[in-house]
Amino acid sequence: MKARVTANAAYAVADIDKRLYGSFLEHLGRAVYTGIYEPGHPQADAEGMRKDVIELVRALDTPICRYPGGNFVSAYNWEDGIGPKENRPRRLDLAWRTTEPNLVGIHEFADWAEKAGTEMMLAVNLGSCGLDEARAFVEYVNHPGGSYWSDLRAKNGRTQPWNCRLWCLGNEMDGPWQVGHKSASEYGHLANETAKALRGLDPTVELVVCGSSHSNMPTYPQWEATVLEATYEQVDYISLHMYFENYEKNTAEYLALPAKLDRYIGTVAGIIDYVKAKTRSKRDVKISFDEWNVWYHQRKLDAERMRAWDWPEAPRLLEDIYNFEDVLQVGCIINTFIRRSDIVRIACIAQLVNVIAPIMTDPGGGAWRQTIYWPFMLASKHGRGTALQLAVEVPTYDAAAADKVPWLDIAGVHDSNVGTLTFFAINRHGSETIEADVALERFAAKSIEHTIIRHDDLEANNTKDAPDNVSPVKGNGAALSSKGMTLNLPPHSYSMVRVI
């Protein structure tokens, strides 16, 4: 199959906010306990944090990490996680029907984030709690000193404030499953009042208001309109979430789902514009896509197990084992964010360790990379700079999610500081190679590198015994040509091509 792509240095979408490569860690299953934190493990540091996991996170170069939830946050009292560990309460976590020992709280997470080379994106509880607990949390984390909560922080061992910039006003408040779920107008009012208080306390914070949990929600897209009308002057981002599934085991349909993601982003961008006009505002609100990933491999089983269990501590939960097909999907999802990076400024892969995650651990044992670690890492490391508006001509197919889905999914990023041009390309076709002529206009191209991820088996995964089964290798499908370059992309493959 032939394709033609044109990249021109002058045709830019936006300068990508590096927080497009954010991540997420929730008190859920083994994300925290035996994930990042496992005192007594041979790799644990003095604080009980696993150094092997920190190394894998550092290599992802994820600039922000959202914490502590997720659904968990909506019944979480952040004060339970401060002070001497022996005095911290054991609580029943209503979101996942588990027992939370509170051995990791804000101090431990902040220290870990620093070691892992990432910044905190914190969420306040607007489910079971409200404005007062939220302002106490922000005061504890960001106020320099001389007040009740900031002095308590100092007494608990941290004199300097952490100065966390990014705060989420609750989580998925449109979801009936959420503890303290609210209607759009109830939530909009609470979020606006909370935002005013938090800004009063610290005018430098950036605030994220909850949009829809997914675009199939019955309240979508009216939820966004109502919530934004109530909060427009006080918030900086509206949060969207989407998880991808392939229960039908139909690869072409599965890989068409990013077209639905694209439409979701476009619709919410339109609502933002509508509310901006309606409120006669000068502000620009952007999208924080702070939960996205593939999530279906264990989902139904987990739901049954959860209903049956008796409040276990750090059980195996949402431990999806990813395959090669998911590499292609994650590549297409990230490409969608790059192409929409003018409006999607923040995105967080959900999640980071053990729970629907690129990194897995064994309690007492090793840590390894899942298949999806690789497309995330390659984009996070090399997808920084200016997103390009590419012109792409390639045959398409009609799917349930959308018509005219291109067989080639491609995004381009120009880093003019370093002088690199990077393309991320996925061949969605299962039997045809894509031969692409790529015109490079107003770029100086001297050399080219091709990295490819491919496997004959779409179901292939990485395990602790075969951790590199699906991983990137050097490819030979890219060459410079008189007008730019040519690409040879095998069926069902993920490629990163760098022109230097």
Ligand code: AHR
């Ligand atoms: O990431 C898993 C869960 O998915 C989160 O807790 C929740 O916000 C979403 O529904």
